[in-house]
Amino acid sequence: xxxxxxxxxxxxxxxxxxxxxxxxxxxxxxxxxxxxxxxxxxxxxxxxxxxxxxxxxxxxxxxxxxxxxxxxxxxxxxxxxxxxxxxxxxxxxxxxxxxxxxxxxxxxxxxxxxxxxxxxxxxxxxxxxxxxxxxxxxxxxxxxxxxxxxxxxxxxxxxxxxxxxxxxxxxxxxxxxxxxxxxxxxxxxxxxxxxxxxxxxxxxxxxxxxxxxxxxxxxxxxxxxxxxxxxxxxxxxxxxxxxxxxxxxxxxxxxxxxxxxxxxxxxxxxxxxxxxxxxxxxxxxxxxxxxxxxxx
Amino acid sequence: xxxxxxxxxxxxxxxxxxxxxxxxxxxxxxxxxxxxxxxxxxxxxxxxxxxxxxxxxxxxxxxxxxxxxxxxxxxxxxxxxxxxxxxxxxxxxxxxxxxxxxxxxxxxxxxxxxxxxxxxxxxxxxxxxxxxxxxxxxxxxxxxxxxxxxxxxxxxxxxxxxxxxxxxxxxxxxxxxxxxxxxxxxxxxxxxxxxxxxxxxxxxxxxxxxxxxxxxxxxxxxxxxxxxxxxxxxxxxxxxxxxxxxxxxxxxxxxxxxxxxxxxxxxxxxxxxxxxxxxxxxxxxxxxxxxxxxxxxxxxxxxxxxxxxxxxxxxxxxxxxxxxxxxxxxxx
Numbered sequence: 001x002x003x004x005x006x007x008x009x010x011x012x013x014x015x016x017x018x019x020x021x022x023x024x025x026x027x028x029x030x031x032x033x034x035x036x037x038x039x040x041x042x043x044x045x046x047x048x049x050x051x052x053x054x055x056x057x058x059x060x061x062x063x064x065x066x067x068x069x070x071x072x073x074x075x076x077x078x079x080x081x082x083x084x085x086x087x088x089x090x091x092x093x094x095x096x097x098x099x100x101x102x103x104x105x106x107x108x109x110x111x112x113x114x115x116x117x118x119x120x121x122x123x124x125x126x127x128x129x130x131x132x133x134x135x136x137x138x139x140x141x142x143x144x145x146x147x148x149x150x151x152x153x154x155x156x157x158x159x160x161x162x163x164x165x166x167x168x169x170x171x172x173x174x175x176x177x178x179x180x181x182x183x184x185x186x187x188x189x190x191x192x193x194x195x196x197x198x199x200x201x202x203x204x205x206x207x208x209x210x211x212x213x214x215x216x217x218x219x220x221x222x223x224x225x226x227x228x229x230x231x232x233x234x235x236x237x238x239x240x241x242x243x244x245x246x247x248x249x250x251x252x253x254x255x256x257x258x259x260x261x262x263x264x265x266x267x268x269x270x271x272x273x274x275x276x277x278x279x280x281x282x283x284x285x286x287x288x289x290x291x292x293x294x295x296x
Numbered sequence: 297x298x299x300x301x302x303x304x305x306x307x308x309x310x311x312x313x314x315x316x317x318x319x320x321x322x323x324x325x326x327x328x329x330x331x332x333x334x335x336x337x338x339x340x341x342x343x344x345x346x347x348x349x350x351x352x353x354x355x356x357x358x359x360x361x362x363x364x365x366x367x368x369x370x371x372x373x374x375x376x377x378x379x380x381x382x383x384x385x386x387x388x389x390x391x392x393x394x395x396x397x398x399x400x401x402x403x404x405x406x407x408x409x410x411x412x413x414x415x416x417x418x419x420x421x422x423x424x425x426x427x428x429x430x431x432x433x434x435x436x437x438x439x440x441x442x443x444x445x446x447x448x449x450x451x452x453x454x455x456x457x458x459x460x461x462x463x464x465x466x467x468x469x470x471x472x473x474x475x476x477x478x479x480x481x482x483x484x485x486x487x488x489x490x491x492x493x494x495x496x497x498x499x500x501x502x503x504x505x506x507x508x509x510x511x512x513x514x515x516x517x518x519x520x521x522x523x524x525x526x527x528x529x530x531x532x533x534x535x536x537x538x539x540x541x542x543x544x545x546x547x548x549x550x551x552x553x554x555x556x557x558x559x560x561x562x563x564x565x566x567x568x569x570x571x572x573x574x575x576x577x578x579x580x581x582x583x584x585x586x587x588x589x590x591x592x593x594x595x596x597x598x599x600x601x602x603x604x605x606x607x608x609x610x611x612x613x614x615x616x617x618x619x620x621x622x623x624x625x626x627x628x
Contacts, residue, residue, distance in 0.1 A: 014513055021515035022406070028398025032485050033415065036422050039433045091313030099310055115612075116318040122536065122608050123321070124543025126571045127597040130578065131327045134590070155320045162317070188302035209424075216426030219545040219575055248428040249546060252435065267429045278421045 085154030093165025129220035144226025144240035164206020201288030331594035346373020349556035387477025431550030439470025484537035535611035
């Protein structure tokens with residue numbers, strides 16, 4: 001049994017302790033992986049037997065219907081966050097990796113910028129949602145709106161994108177930048193053609209992670225995006241929009257089995273979307289690592 | 297310095313973008329303070345210690361306190377919310393930290409790469425399961441199961457002594473403090489475990505091999521070399537997970553029982569947290585025409601924001617301090 005022998009040199013009591021310790025590590029692994037598998041099995045076993053493809057092509061109606069509005073709404077929100085939060089986050093990451101100036105003691109400036117990014121990354125999302133509601137929906141009279149949701153969600157995911165971008169850029173060897181400069185490239189041109197291109201896989205990974213967070217968020221959307229059973233129509237304000245997590249939240253404890261199933265259908269679609277995004281980002285990382293190894 | 301428009305555009309655009317988090321955060325705090333101000337004035341410091349959540353008589357008269365209109369009988373106190381937030385997050389931490397370290401050790405120390413890698417990736421992606429989906433499972437499957445089969449066993453066999461008597465008594469229907477804490481623990485394990493695993497993989501093998509050559513068992517190597525080597529990183533990841541647990545909203549709204557007025561009677565008792573209260577009460581607070589209910593949610597949100605900022609800075613201080621004093625070779 002490769003799993004239990006070879007725990008080290010100890011004998012007697014020490015050996016028993018070492019064996020027990022190893023058993024404990026495997027038990028913790030089971031307690032972490034087991035519930036997750038049970039959860040996924042539960043969602044699949046509730047959603048799949050009643051699954052009908054019309055869920056993808058009809059909108060909610062009475063105590064049933066489908067989730068077309070929510071799926072399209074979630075995709076629109078993802079696209080919006082990619083444009084708004086993605087641009088902001090990547091640019092901020094470029095600044096932190098490439099343009100931060102150094103003070104007289106040789107330390108990098110921008111401590112307060114980094115601190116604000118860290119704080120925002122751990123900030124309770126419901127508080128952002130509350131502020132989005134009172135400031136944008138009520139204060140600016142936008143009502144429930146796509147734009148309000150995008151601003152709040154983008155603020156939420158910018159820290160993740162910024163950190164991923166900064167990390168990816170810092171892994172680009174300094175030689176590359178020096179080489180670009182030695183070839184007489186302008187700063188902006190070198191940044192585009194050499195540095196950013198090399199860091200691209202890392203940046204895209206950060207964006208995919210941010211998108212997976214976006215897909216699964218509920219709290220900041222409830223009071224900014226509102227909810228709409230109609231299909232999204234690209235109107236930025238004065239128009240609520242549907243999204244998948246809403247139907248999990250609102251239908252889960254309803255007394256109608258049809259709504260109950262809709263809740264599980266939405267959960268299944270969410271899990272499939274998120275795992276696709278994350279597996280995609282992982283494949284990207286492995287591929288880019290293979291490239292960088294062959295490049296050296 | 298080159299004066300080309302493109303270079304200036306890069307500098308200008310990135311400089312603008314990097315200020316967005318700071319401006320956004322400042323905006324959020326200012327709005328919270330402004331919205332909470334009437335509640336802060338009326339409630340006074342007693343808000344932190346009172347255990348009551350009376351929205352008041354919305355169809356009765358309006359009374360004036362310090363010149364602020366509030367519905368008659370409105371009386372708010374956030375102690376149960378603050379306590380509930382801290383209690384559930386501490387339970388989560390007690391559950392998650394040993395499980396995470398155990399999982400990370402199992403994944404890094406002896407397991408063959410072809411199992412350890414996919415399993416590690418699986419643990420990582422668990423962090424991305426939406427909170428509502430976890431709440432759905434917690435509310436419909438885990439909670440009822442635990443309250444039917446596990447909690448009664450514990451409640452009936454625990455001796456009636458201080459601390460442990462908290463585990464005795466009515467176990468409820470599965471919605472409550474312990475279920476919330478376990479669900480939160482399940483949610484923060486991937487954060488702590490994935491970071492800890494990465495840290496363990498960075499521990500150089502020489503000191504570990506040296507210890508083994510001196511006759512250390514695997515357990516002793518883990519306890520005396522591997523874990524101390526990356527202690528500050530584990531503390532940092534743990535506090536990050538703690539912060540995440542404090543702000544977690546949807547899953548708690550679905551498994552806590554959402555009771556505002558009092559603390560959980562025992563560890564199984566129904567309760568709520570600040571975040572869950574904001575999400576479940578925002579709808580009904582619109583019906584308070586004086587806006588006082590909304591102001592109280594802002595004050596609760598402000599408290600949560602302050603707690604999470606303090607936790608964040610605490611983590612930074614601990615990580616820099618511990619890594620300054622014990623910095624073995626080869627650590628990033």
